Amino acid sequence: MAWLAAGEGYEITLEDGRVIARRVGGRQLKTLPKALRDSAEADRLRQLAEWLDRHAASCVAQVDAWMVSSLPVPTELIARVWPDEAWQAALRDMAVVGEDPDEVGFLRDVTADAELKVVDLDGETVRLSPRTVTLPHPVLLPDLDDVRDFAADLGITQKVEQIHRATWTRPDGSHGPDCERPETATEVRDYAGGKFASRFGLAARATGLGYRVSGGYATCKVRDGGRSTEASVWIGEPYWDGESETGGLSWHDEDGRAVRLSEVGPVAWSEGMRMAAALYAGRTIEEGGDA
Numbered sequence: 001m002a003w004l005a006a007g008e009g010y011e012i013t014l015e016d017g018r019v020i021a022r023r024v025g026g027r028q029l030k031t032l033p034k035a036l037r038d039s040a041e042a043d044r045l046r047q048l049a050e051w052l053d054r055h056a057a058s059c060v061a062q063v064d065a066w067m068v069s070s071l072p073v074p075t076e077l078i079a080r081v082w083p084d085e086a087w088q089a090a091l092r093d094m095a096v097v098g099e100d101p102d103e104v105g106f107l108r109d110v111t112a113d114a115e116l117k118v119v120d121l122d123g124e125t126v127r128l129s130p131r132t133v134t135l136p137h138p139v140l141l142p143d144l145d146d147v148r149d150f151a152a153d154l155g156i157t158q159k160v161e162q163i164h165r166a167t168w169t170r171p172d173g174s175h176g177p178d179c180e181r182p183e184t185a186t187e188v189r190d191y192a193g194g195k196f197a198s199r200f201g202l203a204a205r206a207t208g209l210g211y212r213v214s215g216g217y218a219t220c221k222v223r224d225g226g227r228s229t230e231a232s233v234w235i236g237e238p239y240w241d242g243e244s245e246t247g248g249l250s251w252h253d254e255d256g257r258a259v260r261l262s263e264v265g266p267v268a269w270s271e272g273m274r275m276a277a278a279l280y281a282g283r284t285i286e287e288g289g290d291a
Contacts, residue, residue, distance in 0.1 A: 006041045017049045056086040063090040063135065063160045068271060069223035070140060072132035079114040093156045095141065095163060098130040104141070106156055121150055139167045139270040168273035170264060186258040187248040191233075191276040194283030199236040199244035205282045206235060211275055220275050224265030228254050231272030233279055246283070249276040 003011035003022065010033065012021045019042050022028045036042050059081075066073055081087040096107050096118060105118030105126065116128045138144055144167070151163050158164075196202040206218035213219075217232040234247025249272055251259040264272070 004041060004045075006036055006039060008035055010036055012036060012042055012045060014045050014049055017053065019045045019049075052086070056089070059084075059086045059090040060159050063094065067094070067135040067160060067162050068137055068267065070134055070137050070267065071223065072134050074132050075110075075114040075116060075130060078116070078133070079110050079112060082110040090159045093158050094135050094160060095138075095147070095151075096133045097136050098128045098133055103128065103130075104136075104147070106151070106154065119154065121147065123150075123154075135162070137267045137270070138162055138165050139169065139266050166274055166277070168270045168277075170261070170266065170269040185261045187250045188261065188273070188276070189248045190273070191280035192246055192248050194246040194280040196244050196246075196282070196284060198242070199238075199240045202235045202244050202246070202279065202282075206279060209275075209278050211279075218275065218279060220271055222265075222268045222271045224267040227265075229259060229265065229268040231268060231275060233276050235279070246276070246279050249273065 001013045001015075003013045005024075006012045006021065009024050010021050011024055012019055012032075014020075019032055019036075020028055021032050021036055032042070078091065082091065091107055091110075093106050093108070095104060096116065097104050098116075103120075105120040105128070107116060107118050108125070109117040111117070114129065116130075116133065118126060118128060120126050138147075141147055144163075148163055156163065196205075203213045203218070206213050211218045211220050213235070216234055216237050218235050219230050219232040221228060221230045223229075230252050231249060232252065233249050236244035236247075251261075251264050251268055251272060253259055
């Protein structure tokens with residue numbers, strides 16, 4: 001960012017989200033002079049920094065939504081937003097799939113004419129020009145462990161948790177000891193019974209993790225295989241002020257009907273289990289001989 005005149009012989013700018021100053025044409029000062037701290041110019045820069053933080057967070061959230069839904073994204077859209085540093089940081093090194101489902105690579109650059117430069121799984125830099133690309137959920141990637149090892153060898157780091165996102169695969173033929181009739185079961189209780197000192201604390205953990213709290217449930221919506229599914233975990237009555245604990249995990253369709261476990265899609269299953277596990281991880285751990 002350019003240096004801006006701030007009066008009294010000073011110039012100010014933003015560096016890593018904070019306002020810094022220097023004498024006109026001189027070296028950067030170690031601290032912001034008192035005369036500038038409450039100036040209108042410094043205040044405007046702080047507001048800009050806050051907006052940039054919100055913008056960066058919204059870019060990450062949008063890319064995360066594309067990834068979780070595995071919806072095709074127009075390459076022209078990616079080319080349009082790529083010059084924006086916040087968008088670029090969110091998109092860079094994401095695994096993308098072109099028109100060929102075996103065409104998997106890590107996004108490294110995008111040209112103005114919507115040509116993608118990716119590093120494929122053979123370590124070669126290739127150029128792709130598909131009409132749309134998909135940012136696949138990791139549970140949909142074949143040989144995920146190999147992809148993770150390759151990403152580690154390349155030193156891949158992602159703003160959006162994709163390659164190293166925790167995943168769960170729905171078991172075949174059974175759904176755990178709590179399911180008496182696996183073929184008609186609609187609830188998983190692997191992460192039920194996690195005790196919290198208060199329902200407020202459990203709800204706060206859910207919202208802090210980015211999940212929606214509605215009534216007595218923590219929920220997350222997932223678009224999987226062309227249909228929308230909502231996973232929900234019981235967290236207690238909304239105005240209960242005593243101890244609370246996590247309940248079962250279930251999935252519902254767009255009309256609110258419970259979905260049989262055998263019919264839950266792979267992404268919806270993984271994301272629902274991820275939510276339930278993350279809530280359960282914050283439970284109160286008993287200590288001592290009776291724990």
